Amino acid sequence: MALKFPSVDFFRELARRMNADRATFEKLGFCDAVMGVRVLGKAPHLYALTFEVYDCTEVRELGDASEAELDFTLQAPAELWREMLESIRQHGQPAPQYTLNSLSHIGDRMQVVYEDPEGHDKLYRFMATIQAYFDNARDLEIEWA
Amino acid sequence: MAYYAPKELMTGPELIDRVVSIFTGTLGLEWMQVATERVKCTPSHPDRGLVFDDTNVGSYGWDAIPEKIRHNFSMAPRGAFQPPGLPNLGYTINRKSEVWSDNAPAxxxxxxxxxxxxTRAVQWAALERLGHGEDVERALAQLYTDLTSMAIVLEDVPSKWVWRINHELVELKSWLCAQMFDTAQLADVFRKRAIAGGTGLGRDYPALGEMLKGVLDSGTYPTASMAAHLLLGGTMQVLLRHxxxxSANDADQTISRFGxxxxxxxxxxxxxxxxxLLGVRPHEKAALTDHLTEMEGLLIGLLGDPLFFSALAVVTGGGRDQAAAATARVVRLYRVLCDEHLAxxxxxxxxxxxxxxxxxxxVREIEG
Structure with a gap:
């Protein structure tokens, strides 16, 4: 069954796959961060993903960033999120130009929004885990909103 | 300075008599009567195991460390019983705020x-088909050579200070040792990557050396920490992200992500x-700001060095011929480095x- 992107169900499915794949995420190590995902477009969405130890423990949609203590938020237009996810689906992992690092590094395609630099640096401290979380979309059927 | 114990144990009859007494069955178990605190510690999260945070209790916890440590100059770990007569180890860092960070135990x-x-995580075989030309590989090898020198300095800075830090700050010392191991491994992988790519290591140059010398020669631990962990660490982070x-090569992707x-x-x-530190001792700001300004000057020397800038331009553009057109993107990279550092x-x-x-x-100047 196809999952709609963006949606809470989409991110919860990635979380379910992460939590089921204990071997991969234990090897990557502890990950403790609350991450925002903002999908820009005609109908913008903001999601909060809570990572704790080896799991993604909570996914919820926010009306506003103030509703959660987000360490950082990755923000990009819906089309760019789609290109990234299509790349993951095509190769099993993103092509180098579509990794979260490549997309967000300079800030011209995907922005990293943060209030506290310690929160910002969590993106880089846990980059391998967060990338692996999104890589779980590799064989997901997606219905684009 | 030589250290001499107060007693000559090798020839002292007292010690020999005691050992003989133990051999004949008089064990002397008075040490088992020790007035240290008894606490219960269990993992707060079963998947995490028993971590430092779980033993942050009572006299064993870091919350109990006073700002000025006046009660323990021995090797006793925090919370251990300290009988009279323990040697003074001569620690020079006995202030918690001089080294502490609340996130260090985690x-x-x-x-x-x-x-x-x-050695196993990097796809070394990917270097047999680089996916980029000789110019880019030469420039990448130069950047990896620079990163090797930087990583060694991030290894050297804590090693210069950690033995001077009071043992009460055991979690902090453990963290600094972890940093030393992490950076030793980074220096190792950067150097191997440069060599294994086929062009060999690049060259050292004064601008890089001067900046790293400035970090290493920082006169106090707080100035060294600011220079090494904030300025140099922040610079390395941006370089590795870049x-x-x-680079589309799988080996570089892995080194970048984990590095x-x-x-x-x-x-x-x-x-x-x-x-x-500044929360506890705000007056330290003047000395730190002074050193920060000096260190930024040394960083400018590196960022403006033709070797460093052109190596970045070659890897950013994808070759020698595309390097000139890539300079604006290198300037943009410097803007990112500057903004994140200032934040x-x-x-x-x-x-x-x-x-x-x-x-x-x-950065404003080169942005024109």
Whole structure:
């Protein structure tokens, strides 16, 4: 069954796959961060993903960033999120130009929004885990909103 | 300075008599009567195991460390019973705020948990088909050579100070040792990557050496921490992110992703440390700002060096012929480095009046 992107169900499915794949995420190590995902477009969405130890423990949609203590938020237009996810689906992992690092590094395609630099640096401290979380979309059927 | 114990134990009859007495069955178990605190510690999260945070209780916890440590100059770990007559180890760092960061215990646990093994994790075979030309490989090898020197300095800085730090700060010392191991491994993988790519290591040059010397020669631990963990660590983080963004090679992708993680823990410690220090001792700001300004000047020397800038332009453009057209993107990279550095400075309390950051002035100048 196809999952709609963006949606809470989409991110919860990635979380379910992460939590089921204990071997991969234990090897990557502890990950403790609350991450925002903002999908820009005609109908913008903001999601909060809570990572704790080896799991993604909570996914919820926010009306506003103030509703959660987000360490950082990755923000990009819906089309760019789609290109990234299509790349993951095509190769099993993103092509180098579509990794979260490549997309967000300079800030011209995907922005990293943060209030506290310690929160910002969590993106880089846990980059391998967060990338692996999104890589779980590799064989997901997606219905684009 | 030589150290001589107060007693000559080898020839003292007292010790020999005691050992003979033990051999004949008089064990002397008075040491079992020790008035140390009894506490219960269990993992707060079963998947995490028993971490430092779970033993932050009572007299064993770091919350109990006073700002000025006056009660323990021995090797006793915090919370151990200290009988009279223990030697003074001569620690010179006995102030908690001089070294402490509230995130240090968790960063130590994170370092162990997120440890990676580059010898096996990096797809070394990918270097047989680089996916880029000789010019780019030469420039990447130069950047990896630079990163090797930087990583060794991030290894050297804690080693210069850790033995001077009072044992009461055991979690902090453990973190600094983890940092030393992480950076030793980073120096190892950067150097191997440069060699294995086929062009060999690049060259050393004065601008890089001067900046690293400035970091290493910082006269106090707080200035060294600010220079190494905030400024140098932040620079390495941006460089590694950039390599990940411009090289499609699988080996570079892995080194970038995991190298960024290791370096970012160090940046997180530096951020937490200076924030904690200035929270307790705000008057330290003047000395730190002075050193920060000097260090930014040395960083400008590196960023403006033709070797460093052109190596970045070659890898960013994808070749020697495309390098000139890529200079604007290198300047953009410097803008990112500068903005993130200044954001950390502001967050920890090292904000300066407009126009007082040499790095910001330099980046504005080259942006035209």
């Amino acid at each position: 960063l130590y646990e994170e370092s162990k948990s997120r440890h990676w093994v580059p 390599i990940g963004a411009v 960024v993680q290791d370096v970012s823990r160090i940046v997180a410690y530096g951020t937490g440390h200076i924030r904690y 950390r400075c502001r967050a920890v309390g090292l904000e300066r009046p407009e126009g007082r950051s040499p790095l910001a002035a330099f």
